[in-house]
Amino acid sequence: MDFSLIPLLVVAGISVALALVIVIVEKLVIKAGPVTLKLNEAAPKEIEGGGSLLGALKDEGVLVPSACGGRGSCGMCKVKVLEGGGKILATEAPHLTDEEQEGNIRLSCQIKVRENLVVEVPSGLLDIEEYEVLVTGAEPLNHDTMRVTLTFEEGVEFSFRSGQYVQLETPIYDGLPAPTQRAYSIASPPQEKNYIDLIIRRVKRGVATTFVHDLIEVDDELTLSGPYGDFYLRETPAEAIFIAGGSGLAPFEAILADMAARNIAKKVTLIFGAVNGDDLYDVEKMRGYEREIPNFRYVPALSSPREEDNWEGEVGLVTEVAGRLFESMEGMEGYLCGGPGMIDACIKEMTNRGIKEKDIYYDKFT
Ligand SMILES: Cc1cc2nc3c(=O)[nH]c(=O)nc-3n(C[C@H](O)[C@H](O)[C@H](O)COP(=O)(O)OP(=O)(O)OC[C@H]3O[C@@H](n4cnc5c(N)ncnc54)[C@H](O)[C@@H]3O)c2cc1C
Ligand code: FES
Structure with a gap:
């Protein structure tokens, strides 16, 4: 016998014994019946x-x-x-x-x-349902953001409130062990019931966004469930500040389309935060809503504009811009959508300037 193999055999034996113990413990502790x-x-x-x-x-x-x-x-x-x-x-x-x-x-x-x-x-x-949908559009909006259109089967009507989100299931690819679900806000008007648009920003090495940005094709069949969430416009007389970062514009696109369709004249300022000109998208669409919705103002803000952006708009973080536009925010409502850091900073800024915490509504894109 080759004695040099003994340590290897001992390690292999211990590994097998440990694996057996884990299986037995799992069977005993996690009742599978x-x-x-x-x-x-x-x-x-x-x-x-x-x-x-x-x-x-x-x-x-x-x-x-x-x-x-x-x-x-x-x-x-x-x-x-x-x-x-x-x-x-x-x-x-x-x-x-x-x-x-x-x-x-x-x-x-x-x-x-x-x-x-x-x-x-x-x-x-208990009323939330699962739906089969067909990818009927996949359009880049800028270097890292896409609009994806998903159409329901003929005869299916998907009813939702503007601001709500769906859970999209992305399939197995590249050896992933299972399909996965992620939340995406609906960006299309609730008046359109046979399709929804999603606005999806790429996350480096992200499971769902890599699928959407690199692999999705028109005519793919996907599964989603919804609608979920209680992020929607409160139709009160209070003036509102909307703040969006990146793909956080998605629910506001649905809310604004809904406001235009239903002639809601609530006073609203939307601040869209981006780093530089490459991160902007749907600017013309927002300018269109400024003309269509009586008391709506769109304020894109760049935190680091470059020379080639020829930027003449607001400069700074969304919190700074909001503070410049509204010294006092007392009696107003806040609506926030984007990454957790941006949302936490905005809540602080808004409460410091007089908005009650109960009047701040948000979806954190965790
Ligand atoms: C209510 C709700 C609505 C949402 N709506 C939208 C939407 O309309 N559009 C949209 O693009 N996203 C939205 N999101 C975020 C979305 O659900 C996913 O979390 C996101 O797309 C990343 O998924 P992924 O599978 O690609 O990344 P994952 O595989 O989940 O993450 C991979 C890695 O990236 C990190 N990570 C995850 N998200 C981010 C991020 N945003 N920035 C930096 N690092 C990150 C993770 O910590 C992890 O390490 C929403 C989230 C919530 C909770
Ligand atoms: S699904 Fe349970 S914490 Fe996200």
Whole structure:
């Protein structure tokens, strides 16, 4: 026998033993057999254990929002778990307020189904449906942003409120283990019920956006669910400031189209933040809304304009521009859409200048 192989054989033996232990522990701890799920007022139903509660709810036709595709980072898949969820995990705690924790609110993507469960979801979620759609348009808007048009099957009417979003499923590619879901705001008018536009910005090495930017083709069939969210225009007499960064313009495009279609004359200023001229898009469309909507003003702002931009508009971060335009924001409403950093900075600026926190509405593109 070649004695030099002994250390290798020992390491291989330990690895196999460890793998076996993990499989046995998983079988014992994560019950894979049938358990019961009692959902809202319905009678308990037998389901297969072993997966996540988010997946189990999906199998039951309950499409809980899950913007990060179940990775525990978006905090959007909250449901009330009255029995069977075990202790709150470290991955859930940062997304749950003390009040939510006391009220048994949990992240459904983090809960493994291993014992009988009693779960409550908001009744509105039960109406959310899954749809097959056809890609009927894929148009670059600038160097990193695309408008994608998705058309529903003939006869299907997709009703939504301007400002809401859908969960788009992107398929397996390049050896990914499974399809994934991400949230995208609807950019087209709610009056159009047979198609929706999405505005999708590329994220470096992002799973869904790489598919959309590099692989999507007209006539592809995709799946989406929705509509989700409570980001919509409050039709009050209060003046509003909209602030968008990057693809955060998407829900505002739907809201403005809706305002134009329904003659809503609320006083609105939209500040669109970009780094330089290459990041702007749909400028003419926004100028068109300035002519069409009585009290609407569009203010694009560049934080680092270049010489070739010949920029004569506002310069600075959106917070600075908002502060210059409105010294006091008392009695106004704030609507924000874009990355978490921009939104947190805008909330600070707006509350410092007098907008009540309850009057600030936002969708953080996490
Ligand atoms: C309610 C809601 C609405 C949304 N609407 C839109 C929309 O209309 N248009 C749109 O383009 N996006 C929107 N998003 C964001 C979108 O859901 C995805 O998170 C985003 O497209 C990235 O997905 P991905 O799979 O390509 O990247 P992932 O594979 O999820 O991320 C890859 C890596 O990039 C990082 N990352 C993720 N997002 C960003 C980012 N924006 N900037 C920098 N780094 C990032 C992650 O931390 C990770 O390390 C929305 C999100 C929410 C919650
Ligand atoms: S789906 Fe659960 S945290 Fe994002």
